Amino acid sequence: MHDLKAIRDAAADFDRGLARRGLAPHSARILDLDAARRAAQTELQEIQTKRNELSRGIGIAKSKGEPVEAIMAEVAAMKDRMAVLEGDERRLGEELDAILAALPNLPAPEVPDGADEHGNVEVRRWGSPRNFAFAPKQHFELGEALGLMDFSRAAKVAGARFTVLKGALARMERALGAFMLDTHTTEFGYTEVIPPALVNDATVFGTGQLPKFSEDLFRTTDGRWLIPTAEVPLTNLTADEILDEAALPLRWTAFTPCFRSEAGSAGRDTRGMIRQHQFSKVELVSIAHPDHSEAEHERMTSAAETILQKLGLPYRVMLLCAGDMGFTARKTYDLEVWLPGQQAYREISSCSNCGEFQARRMKTRFRPAESKGNRNVHTLNGSGLAVGRTLVAILENYQREDGTVEVPAPLRPYMGGLEKIGL
Template sequence: MFDLKWIRDNPAAFDQGRARRGLAPLSAQVLELDQKRRAAQTRFQESQARRNDLSRQIGQVKAKGGDASAVMAEVAALKDGIAAAEAEDQALGAELDALLAAQPNLPAGDVPDGADESFNRVERTVGNVKNFAFKPKQHFELGEELGLMDFEGAAKLSGARFVVLKGALARLERALALFMLDLHTTESGYTEMAPPFLVRDAALYGTGQLPKFEEDLFKTEQGLYLIPTSEVPLTNLAADEIIDEDKLPWRFTALTPCFRSEAGAAGKDTRGMIRQHQFMKVELVSIAHPDHSEAEHQRMTGSAEKVLQKLGLPYRVICLSTGDMGFAAQKTYDIEVWLPGQGAYREISSCSNCGEFQARRMKARCRKPGEKGTRFVHTLNGSGVAVGRALIAVMENYQQEDGSIAIPEALRPYMQGREKIARE
């Protein structure tokens, strides 16, 4: 959501930010609605003031024994005008709110301009891509040959874009999740949380999934939504709060299932675990002081990178272009892990600074202790990392010629010391 006063004062900057995202100018439409609404508010306030003044006059006239019928008639005539002005104010306010709620955040100044992912900027590449003495396989080939990855069984239960993991692969997925949680809580200072997996629509509005992206969500008959990411409940813990500045930042991490309809992903990654309706993810969320969010963004991205470094997985960090960023983000770093079976880097984490965009929607603020004035906090979120994609990366990067999978040293304590997964 946007500050209307800022748009009034900076209409050209608002439209310029939208242009960088490939969007048409909107300030004229916003300001016209705003002007009409403020005019309705003025009429309402002036009519109320006149009615109050006349009501006092009625009392004065009657106290002197005079005839107040003319004044009473004017008060009655004002009633319909007051109701009409109030209704117009509410209708214009709802129209303005709906218009702005559907608009994405404006990009930060250092985000590369461009229409799509081809304009993304590589920030750094870390680790060496392994040269295999054999043709590396993709994760689903490895998993099915091991007898530990069952897509057909999952399809029988739930349809396409689901998987059943068995035995050592199910254990490896759990090991990855526990490893990430331990790393983030012990080395990166995040507090582990266990949030609900079902949320109200207000929570999804606060983080920007609603109203624009409802088709990507699963909604229950009771009106609750399955979370697409634990960013939603974790970030909304700050909703309607006024937080003392010296208590910031809040840093949360959580392991949850995530549920996405993948409505716009027809034909993409139809084989394997890359893009599924249900997957596990370790999320990172920060509620930061507005002056410190850029430093917090770098810190969060580094925390996600640390997972891949300790697993010995080669990756690169990408700054997304204005045309590739998500709806609520003002700046995003994607971390892409190397998958030798695909011969390509694929996203495994996305770390975004949303500035005050979500905080305005959630009414999440901070203030200095002892002072009355408040400021909107800045919110940040990132994958720390997607567990299923980490499983894919470990399988493909640690595969052996005989089809077995070596287990990275960092995960062996979580695998009862086991060093590899082989067909039994």
């Protein structure tokens, strides 16, 4: 959510930020509504003050035996006018809130301009793609040949964009989640959390999925939402709270199922596990001091990179352009892992600094130790990593010509010492 005072103070800057997002100017309409609402509030307060004075005058006049009919009529008229103003204030406020709730966060100054992924900027690479002596296969070809990845039975019981993993691949997914959690908790100080996978409207609004992106989510018959990522419940753990400055940063991680409708993705990645309705992910969330959120963003990205490095998976880091960032982000790094079967880098993690955007929606603040007044926290989130896509990357990068797949050394302790998958 945006700060109305900031828009009043720098309307042109606000519209320039929206323009970088590919949006039309909104400040004029916002400021018109804001001015009308504040005028209604001011008149309401003035009438209330005068009405109180007249009401006291009625008592005084009665005690003196003076007529009060005219004063009472004026008080009644004021009551009617107050009812109109209260309705105007409520209507204008709702319209203003609806506009602000639908506008994305503004990009940070260092975010490059661009309309889509073609405007993203490569920051660095790690690792070199392996040279295969054979034509590498895609993950679904390997998984089906091993008899451990079943798409037809998944479609039978659930429909398209679901997968059944069996045997060693099922164990590898579980191993990956445990390995990632252990790394983030022991090396980076994140606290492991098991959050609810069903959340209410206020929670999904707080992290920005509502009201604009409801079509991307699954909703239950009792009005709850299946989480699209653990970012949603983890970030909202501090909703409606005032934290002590000394408690910051709060760092949480969770390994959860995630559910997305993949609205608008028809025809994209229809084979395999890249784009699923249900998938597992290890999420990283930080609730940070505003002065330290940029450093926290770099730290979080490094934590996600560490998983890829430990697994020996080549990747690149992309700074997303203004037009390709998510709704709540002010700056985002995407980690893209190399997939030999596709001969392409594909996103495996997205790490974002949301600034105070989500904090305003959630009403999360902190109490500075040495100054008066409360301040908004900054929130950050990142994949550490998408577990299914990590499994995909392992299958493709560690495949052998005979169809077997080597198990990366860091995962072997989690898989009972298994060194390869296959005969």
